[in-house]
Amino acid sequence: MSEEPREQPHEDPPQESPEEPQERAGHTPSRRAMLGTGAVAAAVGVAGGFGAGRATAAESTKGATSSPFALRGAHQPGITTPVQDRLHFAAFDVTTTSRARLISLLKEWTEAAERMMAGGSAGPIGPVEGDYRLPPDDTGEAIGLPPSRLTITFGFGPGLFADADGKDRFGLADRRPAALEPLPHFPGDLLDPARSGGDLCVQACADDPQVAVHAIRNLARVGMGTVAVRWSQLGFGRTSSTTSGQATPRNLFGFKDGTKNILAEETDALDEHVWVQPEDDGARWLAGGSYLAVRRINMVIETWDRQGLADQEAVIGRTKSSGAPLSGGEEHADPDFTMPGRGGPIVPTDSHVAVVHPDHNDGVRILRRGYNFVDGSTDLGTLDAGLFFLAYVRDPSTRFIPMQTAMAKNDAMMEYLKFTGSALFAVPPGAGEGEYIGQALFATS
């Protein structure tokens, strides 16, 4: 045989070398050898099991926590769950016109998410347990990794209910709550359409980036043909806390931020500010759910780094060292916005803490799950970096848009921010046993 067909196998019609079809099927040296190796791998896989393998790894992996989170419950996981260290967030466009296919995808996603959160595989079979002739139903990069506190959270964007022309896509138009519409343009928005919007979203948080990426990758794969990834975002270094046991982390400006945000223990505040209540618009299917406001906020890091410490603290309204308000005390001390300083209140009225504080926003509080991001560098060699802001609110029209507007208009920090992505999603309540995420939305009664 000649060497040529091997060098350009894809351009060769099979008929031209019928004597060696096996070499063409996957470029492996020998199918028989492959089968042999596979058989051993399969035996190991069946005996140990994917989930068992990951649980074992958990015991020896630094920082791994013992118990995975459950998918099922009154609320979706990944909202009040103690914030993990890593994020992979993806927004999807629905590409099908079939309501049945959409529902069937949500069922598959629910089951896959439940398996993966438990430390198992995305598909029912597993990464190395299936038919050797087929691609595995799990991509395998999480083999040996613990569940890593993975949570997967699903949301529905305005486009799921009606397209840009207002046409009802899946018979859901009359169920769209008034608040679920694209966020308005805010001053300072330089939105990239390729990082904004989406009909569906999936937020995967975990302590291990590989686990979060594995989750999104496999859900995207399951959804191909029904949905298509519109954009996605990786995040690291949580920039918020959702439980009192967590210290307030720092953003890429080096400051503590979000000290006053709602924690999981504050159940009354959650009902008031985060969970959609039975009397709310759209509650027929959304009660117990929430809205997710997403903002990709680029920070002008290099310019910020050239500001004097006094200027930086005046912009934030807190000390850089402890995070205490400039009016004194510890981090969690209430800022005294009336305390006089030289030339005005000691906490400047245009400081970030003053502008977004609940006292100046009708008492509104949010639940934040933001992450830092660094997507390499720009053409100019500056960091393409910032804060990927994720906030859960009961009603964006009263609990997010006014605050964002005030920030855009009055916050001294805006000087160092560029908003490059934006989206809003309704996050349905949790799924009970035997249910799929968002089932109530599709209920026909």
Place this chain on the structure above:
Amino acid sequence: MTLRHLTAVALLVSALAACTSNSPSGDAKGDERTIAVTSTDDGCEVSTAEVPEGALTFKVKNAGTKVTEFYLLGEDGLRIVGEVENIGPDLARDLVVNVPAGSYTTACKPGMVGEGIRADFTVATSKGSTVAAGDQATVAQAEKNYAAYVKDQSDQLLTKTTTFVDLYEAGKDDEARELYAQARVHWERIETVAESFGDLDPKMDAREADLEPGQKWTGWHRIEKDLWPQEAKDYTPLTDAERTTFGDDLLKNTKTLDSRIQKMSFTVDQIANGSRGLLEEVATGKVTGEEEAWSHTDLWDFQANVDGAKVGYDGVRPILMDNGNSALARQLDSRFAELQDLLDEHKKGDGFVSYTDLSKDEVKELSDAVNALSEPLSKLTAAVV
């Protein structure tokens, strides 16, 4: 840096930036030039009353309930050698200040009122310490010169804007386009000052992306879009009546701006901060081509921002030298020159090539030069006050 920022911060800056005050670092423990100060509502405890000359660090802790300040005053009790303001209760700040041998007075000022709680403080001669004190006459000269410069630029802005508006309203678009960038040069040279008027800036210099819902778009960039509509989708040209409305509005605001600027004065720290702020304007808006989205005359603005920064820097440079910071001066001199050399490569006639004519590599090169200059420039304020 907007002026909103400048106004909020400038007041702090005279004290803070001047003296390189920092949050407590705690690294200099046991150092004889580190002095612990505890301010209470009715007391001011200074850990030692005599130290050797040199860079002194006062670690000021506010143990009281009111905002406090700490001052190091001359022997006369009047001249401020160093100060740190706005220390909230339970917070601490460092005052780092270079002090020559002599007799001084310390003062805590709880509640920021009155004479403060004072005590004598002695700085002894020490071998190997050279401490210079800024010459007040040099400072006064710098302040006077910069104010004159700003007023002159404002005056020229008004003159050229008047002509520009006349041409625009008369439909002489070619001539108006010609003058657009030339008139704006005078705005851009004093941009940090012009921006400081929070009521005028949005009316005069807002870009379309800066608008909030319902905000009426007026000013330079509104007219810019009308003069360069090629890239605007579905753009409807303004009518003659609308042109008159927008033109008159810009002229009216320019007059208001000019009358306010004629009354202004500037302190050394404001001049130095303004110089830094102008380079930030370059970094965030001009080198990225965002400022002049329709006319692409960003390089004119770029040059004008650099001009303004250079004038501010040149004005305070003698103070920098007086204060013994010749190394920083040399660095800034050469970085300003390098940036100017790069800009010169893009000159065309009396102005510059269109921003869209720049290659990616050329933009990157300019951006790198802006960063190279901005980094040492961020140290200027602390070095001259």
